[in-house]
Amino acid sequence: MEGKLGSKTHSIKIHPFVYKAAAILVLAVGLGFFAANYFLPTSLIVIRTGENELQRVNLSDGSTVILNENSVFKFPREFEDSGYRKVYLFGQGFFEIAKDDNQPFKIVGSSTTTEVLGTSFDLKSYKKNSQINVVTGKVIFRDKNNNERVVLKEGYSAKSTSKGTVVRHEIDEQMMTWRYGELDFKSQPLKEVAKVLSKHYKVKIKLKEGIENCLITSRFENKSLDEILEVLNVIANIESEKDEKGVVNLSGPSC
Structure with a gap:
């Protein structure tokens, strides 16, 4: 047996206020989009x-x-x-x-x-x-x-x-020598020098106890870390040794 599906048409009455509210909403969204694009700073x-x-x-x-x-x-x-x-x-x-x-x-x-x-x-x-x-x-x-x-x-x-x-x-x-490739130390404790060298050359540096406050005065321009360590050895008798992990260990007489 073939069934027949019946249908009814329902009418919905929309209050004029709804149309007004929708129009206001569309206008607000449009103005918001315009303002956002118009007043945005230059890319x-x-x-x-x-x-x-x-x-x-x-x-x-x-x-x-x-x-x-x-x-x-x-x-x-x-x-x-x-x-x-x-x-x-x-x-x-x-x-x-x-x-x-x-x-x-x-x-x-x-x-x-x-x-x-x-x-x-x-x-x-x-x-x-x-x-x-x-x-x-x-x-x-x-x-x-x-x-x-x-x-x-x-x-x-x-x-x-x-x-x-x-x-x-x-x-x-x-703080400002980075842009010249220079390192200029004026009576700075070795512990501060080691911090600068560690950051500049991306290497970990450890100090033997007693040499942290040895004062270093020297200027280096476009020098490798090995060259700087050689100078430290000459001017302050600081010995350096790199271990298997790449850590640079500094030692020498106490200051």
């Missing part, structure tokens, strides 16, 4: 450096940046007339900023913001700590929450950590 160019890689970046305003290894730098192709020339740094870079009294230069970092008109400085920007050395001019250095703000002149440095910002009346020369 940023992203530069990333790898291990042992330095890169020079020329900005549209004539400013230049030298990026240290393992850093990320974001900047617009052209700076807009918006009151600030804004860029972003996550890592370390040396900045030479073209002067523009009408548009200060702002660097947004991981934990701090730096503002300048025209100057040169070395900036290290990481999540847990940031440090700046002002070589020329004057900068404003502050944490991201604007809880602490310092004005630094030429020859001053500041370090910002979770505990606050410390200002020094001298720049940290050692």
Whole structure:
């Protein structure tokens, strides 16, 4: 037997208010989409450096940046007339900023913001700590929450950590030598020298007890680690030996 499926037509009455609400919703979504696209900042160019890689970046305003290894730098192709020339740094870079009294230069970092008109400085920007050395001019250095703000002149440095910002009346020369391939030590304890060498040459260095505070004064330019260790042996009688794991062990007479 063949069955027949019956059907009924049901009419639904929609209140005019529903049409009005839907129209408003569509208009709002459309305006939101337009605003989001219209007011978005110019797309940023992203530069990333790898291990042992330095890169020079020329900005549209004539400013230049030298990026240290393992850093990320974001900047617009052209700076807009918006009151600030804004860029972003996550890592370390040396900045030479073209002067523009009408548009200060702002660097947004991981934990701090730096503002300048025209100057040169070395900036290290990481999540847990940031440090700046002002070589020329004057900068404003502050944490991201604007809880602490310092004005630094030429020859001053500041370090910002979770505990606050410390200002020094001298720049940290050692922090800035990376861009020249130089290592310049002036009466620095061997333990500090070992930290720099360890980071610079990507090797683990251990010190024999008693030699940590031996003071080292020497300048190295484009030298290998072996060449530097030879110099340390001559000037401070520091012996070096590399074990099977590649760890460099330093020993010598107590200081």
